[in-house]
Amino acid sequence: MGSDGTQHGVVTTKDAKEMAYNEGLDLVEVSANADPPVCRIMNYDKFRYEQKKKQQEAKKKQTTVETKEIKFRPKTEEHDLNFKIKNIIKFLGQNNKVKITMRFRGREIVYSQSIGIEAMNKIADALKDDAIILQPPKMEGRQLVMFVGPK
The missing domain is CATH 3.30.110.10 (Translation initiation factor 3 (IF-3), C-terminal domain)
Incomplete structure (x- = not known):
């Protein structure tokens, strides 16, 4: 899947890496168990940052019972x-x-x-x-x- 959400279908690893490099983004494996493996072109640092923010938000809403x-x-x-x-x-x-x-x-x-x-x-x-x-x-x-x- 491309950075804009378009699907490119089955592409070789070399071509996928090249497409990600041309866009200045990362090639991230989403589902390794699928056949063939599903990958996505995205900014991995931004993705990790957003995941961390979601976890912090979930932690805020969590109540601890002593x-x-x-x-x-x-x-x-x-x-x-x-x-x-x-x-x-x-x-x-x-x-x-x-x-x-x-x-x-x-x-x-x-x-x-x-x-x-x-x-x-x-x-x-x-x-x-x-x-x-x-x-x-x-x-x-x-x-x-x-x-x-x-x-």
């Missing part, structure tokens, strides 16, 4: 828990996922199924308007973990 983490313990008081819930809502407002972790130390592990699940359900109830639960509370070693994401 995972924030909130940690607390089974003996965390009511006020502190409410404060952490406010932070979770703030993170969800920024379109971030939140990992809520309750860590059990020493003999506290005995209360993981009672106090732990109860606290996690309380948080889930407080967040039901602002978030969806991506992963319900689950024990991972000595911690109870729950993931929530923005609605």
Whole structure:
């Protein structure tokens, strides 16, 4: 294909190189798997520049989702828990996922199924308007973990 979009049909490599040289442009192979291979006469530097610009534009429109983490313990008081819930809502407002972790130390592990699940359900109830639960509370070693994401 020529620089102006016209098709030249099947041409030998030597003739194609000569046509590109006469126009002061490059001969670029578009499809190597075709039989015969498809080539195009174009300004390769300009083509690379435009591709790079397209990639940058696509990158600008792309949003990244971070995972924030909130940690607390089974003996965390009511006020502190409410404060952490406010932070979770703030993170969800920024379109971030939140990992809520309750860590059990020493003999506290005995209360993981009672106090732990109860606290996690309380948080889930407080967040039901602002978030969806991506992963319900689950024990991972000595911690109870729950993931929530923005609605």
